[in-house]
Amino acid sequence: xxxDELELHRGIDQLNQLGLYGIAKAFADLGGNDEAxxxxxxxxxxxxxxxxxxxxxxxxxxxxxRHAKLRHLAVPEDIDYRSPRGLDRRMMESLLKGGxxxxxxxxxxxxxxxxxKSWLACALGHKACRDNRSVLYTRLSKLLDDLxxxxxxxxxASRLKSLGQVELLILDD
Numbered sequence: 617x618x619x620d621e622l623e624l625h626r627g628i629d630q631l632n633q634l635g636l637y638g639i640a641k642a643f644a645d646l647g648g649n650d651e652a653x654x655x656x657x658x659x660x661x662x663x664x665x666x667x668x669x670x671x672x673x674x675x676x677x678x679x680x681x682r683h684a685k686l687r688h689l690a691v692p693e694d695i696d697y698r699s700p701r702g703l704d705r706r707m708m709e710s711l712l713k714g715g716x717x718x719x720x721x722x723x724x725x726x727x728x729x730x731x732x733k734s735w736l737a738c739a740l741g742h743k744a745c746r747d748n749r750s751v752l753y754t755r756l757s758k759l760l761d762d763l764x765x766x767x768x769x770x771x772x773a774s775r776l777k778s779l780g781q782v783e784l785l786i787l788d789d
Contacts, residue, residue, distance in 0.1 A: 624643075624644075627643065628640045628643055628644050631643060636668055637668075637671055638667045638668035638669070638670060638671025638672060639664045639665070639667060639668045641667065641671070642663065642664050642667035642668070643664060646663070676748075677745060677746060680745040680748075680749075680750065680751065681742070681745050683750070683751075683752070684741055684742075684745055684750075684751035684752055684753055685752065685753050685754070686738040686741050686742060686751070686753045686786075687734055687738055687753055687788065688734060688735045688738040688739075689738075690735045690736070690738040690739040690742060691739060691742050691743075692708075692712050692739050692740075692742065692743045694739070695708060695736070695739060701727070701731050701732065703736075711723065711740060712740065712743050714743065714744055714747050714749065717744060717749060717783055717784050723740075725737055734788050737753070737786045737788065738753065738786070740784070740786075741753055741784060741786050744783065744784045749783040749784055750781065750782050750783045750784070751782065751783065751784045751785075751786065752779075752782045752784075752785050752786065753786040753788065754785075754786070754787065754788070755787075755788050755789070756787045756788065756789055759787060762775065763775060763776075
């Protein structure tokens with residue numbers, strides 16, 4: 617192993633120890649890249665910082681999605697407006713902007729069984745997570761059972777407080 621390679625590995629180890637995982641990965645990926653070798657110091661720094669910011673943003677999104685416990689892996693880009701569900705594209709685009717969430721308004725998605733109400737709610741939840749909003753998906757019956765248990769063992773206040781901190785609470789039947 618050459619002195620340069622040793623120095624590269626030492627630098628990557630230090631970046632990882634500092635918790636700069638995005639920079640460490642970018643540094644490792646770009647270390648042997650001929651195009652990257654031609655970059656100036658400021659360009660290198662900007663590139664590494666961009667990788668770190670992207671890594672942290674992706675990590676926060678993954679945590680929000682994990683906490684949201686969405687039932688379906690549904691994303692707004694997969695909404696099919698051609699199906700006979702009667703979805704209004706302009707209305708959905710307005711809902712996806714999330715202004716109604718910030719205004720603390722409620723949304724009821726109604727329709728016959730099997731048309732994708734839960735999937736659509738999860739798509740709205742996924743978009744809210746991407747917009748840095750906290751989301752929680754739960755079945756109404758499970759929530760009522762949880763609250764009943766919390767009341768019984770004296771945790772009702774803390775449970776209600778944690779529910780109150782969620783920006784988008786999706787209750788499914």
